[in-house]
Amino acid sequence: MSPTRSAGLYVALLAALGIALIAATAAISKQGGPFQDPVVATSQPQYDAPPTAGRVRAGTPGTDGIRASLVDPAWVRKVATSTGLPEAAVRAYGHATLRLGEEQPGCRLGWTTLAGIGSIESGHGTIGGRRLGSDGRSSSPILGPALDGRPGFAAIRSTPESTTWHGDATWDHAVGPLQFIPSTWSKWAADGDGDGSSDPNDIDDAAYAAGRYLCADGHRLDSDDWGRAIFSYNHSDDYVRAVHSAAVTYAARVGSGS
Numbered sequence: 053m054s055p056t057r058s059a060g061l062y063v064a065l066l067a068a069l070g071i072a073l074i075a076a077t078a079a080i081s082k083q084g085g086p087f088q089d090p091v092v093a094t095s096q097p098q099y100d101a102p103p104t105a106g107r108v109r110a111g112t113p114g115t116d117g118i119r120a121s122l123v124d125p126a127w128v129r130k131v132a133t134s135t136g137l138p139e140a141a142v143r144a145y146g147h148a149t150l151r152l153g154e155e156q157p158g159c160r161l162g163w164t165t166l167a168g169i170g171s172i173e174s175g176h177g178t179i180g181g182r183r184l185g186s187d188g189r190s191s192s193p194i195l196g197p198a199l200d201g202r203p204g205f206a207a208i209r210s211t212p213e214s215t216t217w218h219g220d221a222t223w224d225h226a227v228g229p230l231q232f233i234p235s236t237w238s239k240w241a242a243d244g245d246g247d248g249s250s251d252p253n254d255i256d257d258a259a260y261a262a263g264r265y266l267c268a269d270g271h272r273l274d275s276d277d278w279g280r281a282i283f284s285y286n287h288s289d290d291y292v293r294a295v296h297s298a299a300v301t302y303a304a305r306v307g308s309g310s
Contacts, residue, residue: 102146102163103127123147134305137167138184141176141229144259148244152263159267160274166259168299169285170229177229177255184229188245188255193218196226199233208233217252228252230262240265 103124123146131146132139145166152161170176174194177184183191200223201207208224214234218225226233232240232252241250244260251257265285271277282292 102131102150123150131306134307135167135302137176137302138178140184140186140188141167141170141255141259144188144244144255145170147256148259148263151244151260152267156267158270158272159263160272161263161267162273162299164299164303165266165273165278165282165295166262167302168295168297169262169282170255170259171298171302172291172294173231174229184255188257189253190229193253194228194231196231198223198225208235213238228258229255230258232258232261236265237261 103126123143125143128139128142128146131137131142135142142163145163148166149161149163152159167176174190177188177190177194179194182194185191195218197205198220199206199208210218210220210222210224211234214224215221217227217234217237224234227237228251230252234252237252240261241252242257242261242264243250244258245254245256249257250261252261262285266273266281271281273281279292282295283289285291
């Protein structure tokens with residue numbers, strides 16, 4: 053991740069989200085909100101672990117994998133109805149939350165935090181009129197602008213490995229619904245749905261990888277680590293506020309304890 057990794061896509065999506073999100077973000081800023089200098093949130097918007105519906109084995113090929121909780125389908129439908137999020141996105145955020153809760157219980161990652169990031173990065177895989185399928189993939193790949201060093205963008209050259217993700221043999225692009233730079237994905241790549249592959253274009257994999265990234269270095273997201281963790285994902289105070297605003301909105305729509 054970097055401050056300029058997907059600036060064009062981020063700005064375009066903020067415009068698409070419209071005045072309501074901008075106004076909510078401005079209100080947080082005017083009130084001081086949970087942010088200090090440097091950006092610090094006292095706690096994430098909501099920490100509620102989704103209900104489970106049994107356990108499944110997940111992992112990478114050639115290993116025994118792990119036993120991971122499976123998010124309750126009834127909860128997925130309820131949250132999708134309340135928030136307007138695609139069911140596939142809710143399932144991905146919920147499953148990632150449960151899995152990180154078992155693997156790194158001290159992190160206390162909430163599903164609304166992942167939903168807030170997904171909202172700002174790509175509208176949960178629906179940016180530009182795309183549809184998010186039940187398999188967790190958008191109807192067409194989501195690529196950020198070329199990271200070619202123009203004003204506001206980092207200059208990151210492609211590698212043969214990264215070109216396989218975005219098709220540009222010269223410059224890298226952020227990839228997928230949570231906008232991973234290929235070099236970051238190579239470090240945090242994860243199989244979120246246990247299908248034996250790790251793909252940043254699959255929101256199940258991307259959500260789990262993003263959760264691992266946020267929980268790194270012993271972050272505890274129900275503390276002032278929250279703002280630092282989000283800031284590490286995209287080095288922008290405005291980005292942290294926008295993610296917080298979106299996450300608070302989802303929490304309010306669903307209600308506490310859901």
